[in-house]
Amino acid sequence: MGSVLLRGGQAMHLGGVPNKTAVDIGIGGDGRITLAGRWPGQPRFDEVIDLRGAWLSPAWIDLHVHCYYGGTWLSLRPEQVGPATGVGLAVDCGSAGEANFPGLREFIIAPAPFPILAYLNISTIGLVAANRVSELIGDPVLDPERTARVAEAHRDLIKGIKVRASNQVVREWGMTPVRVAKALARAVRLPLVVHIGEAPPTLDEILDILEPGDVITHCFTGRITTSILRHEPYIRRFETMAAAGVILDMGHGQGSFHYPTARRAVERGLLPTTISTDLHIGNVYGPVWDLATTMSKMTMLGMSIEDVVERVTAAPARFLGLEEWGRAGIGAPARFTAFEVEDGEETLPDSYGNTEAIRRLFEPRYTVVGAAVTPAARNTAR
Numbered sequence: 001m002g003s004v005l006l007r008g009g010q011a012m013h014l015g016g017v018p019n020k021t022a023v024d025i026g027i028g029g030d031g032r033i034t035l036a037g038r039w040p041g042q043p044r045f046d047e048v049i050d051l052r053g054a055w056l057s058p059a060w061i062d063l064h065v066h067c068y069y070g071g072t073w074l075s076l077r078p079e080q081v082g083p084a085t086g087v088g089l090a091v092d093c094g095s096a097g098e099a100n101f102p103g104l105r106e107f108i109i110a111p112a113p114f115p116i117l118a119y120l121n122i123s124t125i126g127l128v129a130a131n132r133v134s135e136l137i138g139d140p141v142l143d144p145e146r147t148a149r150v151a152e153a154h155r156d157l158i159k160g161i162k163v164r165a166s167n168q169v170v171r172e173w174g175m176t177p178v179r180v181a182k183a184l185a186r187a188v189r190l191p192l193v194v195h196i197g198e199a200p201p202t203l204d205e206i207l208d209i210l211e212p213g214d215v216i217t218h219c220f221t222g223r224i225t226t227s228i229l230r231h232e233p234y235i236r237r238f239e240t241m242a243a244a245g246v247i248l249d250m251g252h253g254q255g256s257f258h259y260p261t262a263r264r265a266v267e268r269g270l271l272p273t274t275i276s277t278d279l280h281i282g283n284v285y286g287p288v289w290d291l292a293t294t295m296s297k298m299t300m301l302g303m304s305i306e307d308v309v310e311r312v313t314a315a316p317a318r319f320l321g322l323e324e325w326g327r328a329g330i331g332a333p334a335r336f337t338a339f340e341v342e343d344g345e346e347t348l349p350d351s352y353g354n355t356e357a358i359r360r361l362f363e364p365r366y367t368v369v370g371a372a373v374t375p376a377a378r379n380t381a382r
Contacts, residue, residue, distance in 0.1 A: 001029050001371035002046030005039060009056030009338060012306065013313050015327035019306065023056060027334045031370025036328040049373060051338050054365050057309050058326020059088020059335040061316040062291050064217055064251045064276035067116065068095035068104050072127045074280040078112045081279050083374035085290040086337045086364025091320070092118040093193065093217070093251075093278065094162025097126035097135070098143065098150040105154060114369045117320065119162040119193045120151055122181040134169050136177050144184045151188045159320055160215065161185040165206050166197025166223075175201040182209050191215055191247075191319075197256070199225035207237050212245030215319075219248040219272055220265060222258025222352050228270075229261040239270055247319060250298075250311075252288045252351065253278035259301070259350040266302045274319065275311040287349040289379040292339070292362040297348060300358045305341055308362075336368040337376070 006025040011017040016036065026035030026045060034043075068075040072095045081090045096104040101120060109116045121127065123135035124143050135141060151158050163181035164170075170177055178194065178201060185192040193215040194206055203226045210216070219238070221227055228235035242248050250257065250272045265271070275295060277288050288294060295308045317325035326335050340363045349355050364376035 001031070003028050003034070004371060004373055005035070005045035005048045006056065006336070006338065006368065007039060007048055007050050009051040009054055011328070012055045012057045012309055013326070014056060014058065015324070015329065017328045023328065025056070025328060025334065025336065027368070027371055029371055031334055033328065033330055033332050033334055036330060049366065051365070054338045054340050056336055056338050058313040058317065058337070059367060059369065060086050060291055060312045060337045061089045061320070061325070062087045062276050062279070062312070063091045063249055063274050063316045063319070064093040064278045065090045066095050066127065066278070066280040067092050068108055071095065071100055071103055071108070072130060073132070074127065074130055074282060076279060076281060076284060078108060078116060080284060082112070082114045083367035083369060084376055085379060086292050086339060086367055086376045088335050088337060088367050088369050089115045089117070091159065092116060094119045094121040094164070095127045097121040097124045098147040099124045100126055100128070101150050101154060105157060109157060113372065117157050117159050119160040120147065120158045122147065122161055122163045122177060122184065131168070134171065135164070136169055136171070136173060142177065142180055144180060147184060148188050151190060158190065160191040160193040161188070162193045162195070164195040164197070165201055166195065167200055168197070170201065175205050178206060179209065193217060195251070196221060196226050198223045203231070203234055207241065210241065210246050213247070215247040215249050217249040217251035217276070217278070218253060218256035220250060220258055220262040221256045222261050227258065227261050229258065229264050235265065235268065235270065239268070242270065242273065247273045249273065250275045250294070251278045252276070252294050254280070254283040254287070255351045257351045259354045259356055262298070263301050271303060271307060272311060274316045275308060284379065285381050287351055292364050292378045293348065295362045296358050296360065297356070299360050300356055334368050334370055337364055338366040339364045
């Protein structure tokens with residue numbers, strides 16, 4: 001690939017560049033930054049992309065997607081969750097267990113044109129037929145020793161141990177899979193990533209075993225038994241645990257994001273630690289669509305543009321240990337998203353049929369991964 005100049009951007013959360021500073025970024029053919037600041041006219045670049053004042057942030061990170069296409073029935077193709085929609089790194093959230101993780105690595109992650117990381121499902125079979133056949137169908141699907149071996153063998157990609165803690169999954173097992181997952185996560189020194197849904201298990205039982213660095217995904221669920229809107233003690237526990245370092249991940253999903261719950265949390269100052277989509281075949285054409293649309297919903301609920309962008313860039317990068325992600329420094333790998341925030345109006349749903357008029361919309365323009373610059377846009381199929 002040839003060299004590229006990104007000209008005329010405005011910095012937002014770029015390491016080494018103050019917010020709202022005009023910035024040009026030069027990228028060599030090797031995908032590393034050769035210029036960060038203002039371009040004086042030299043050196044020449046093979047391609048110049050005029051950003052026309054668009055914001056330039058670290059490449060957006062979506063911490064919760066399902067992209068094991070062909071390996072699970074609900075997963076999307078990687079290209080549906082990546083640079084074409086502004087995302088420069090995605091994390092597959094437990095689609096694979098120990099028995100099928102090598103396939104995820106070889107056939108999805110390795111050939112993908114952008115970075116994909118993963119959480120490893122505590123179930124041996126992962127989400128092969130999720131929501132049709134539970135991944136926790138009996139004793140044979142819990143094999144901590146094999147799961148630990150896979151986690152260690154693929155530590156460069158696996159960033160957490162995933163368990164779905166909801167009644168349709170755990171059934172009569174209750175908290176047992178969650179406790180096994182936590183014990184395994186401790187043993188292999190990885191965070192526990194817990195999907196919360198309808199009890200059992202109860203939210204109190206789940207919160208009792210979490211530690212700083214663990215993740216609650218679907219933190220703004222509207223489920224009767226686990227919604228922080230319906231249970232004042234739960235929202236107080238979320239506040240305490242978030243302050244102590246437990247990650248509250250939005251994980252919009254097909255059935256896990258509730259406008260009234262999120263609004264109450266934001267009004268109290270309880271913001272999600274990270275904003276993610278839970279994209280899969282059941283929500284890519286609504287109610288989620290993509291990360292930019294999900295981000296737009298959070299500005300409607302009262303979060304600032306800067307706070308929203310921080311939760312898809314710096315915050316998930318810290319969680320993943322990617323401290324250099326999106327740094328605008330000479331020699332650093334180029335990882336950026338160029339975007340605008342436009343005034344408009346779209347009436348968009350949460351996961352429960354509630355609708356709101358969204359009047360400020362994130363519009364990705366380009367995603368930069370190394371020397372590859374991909375035009376980007378929201379998924380507007382309605």
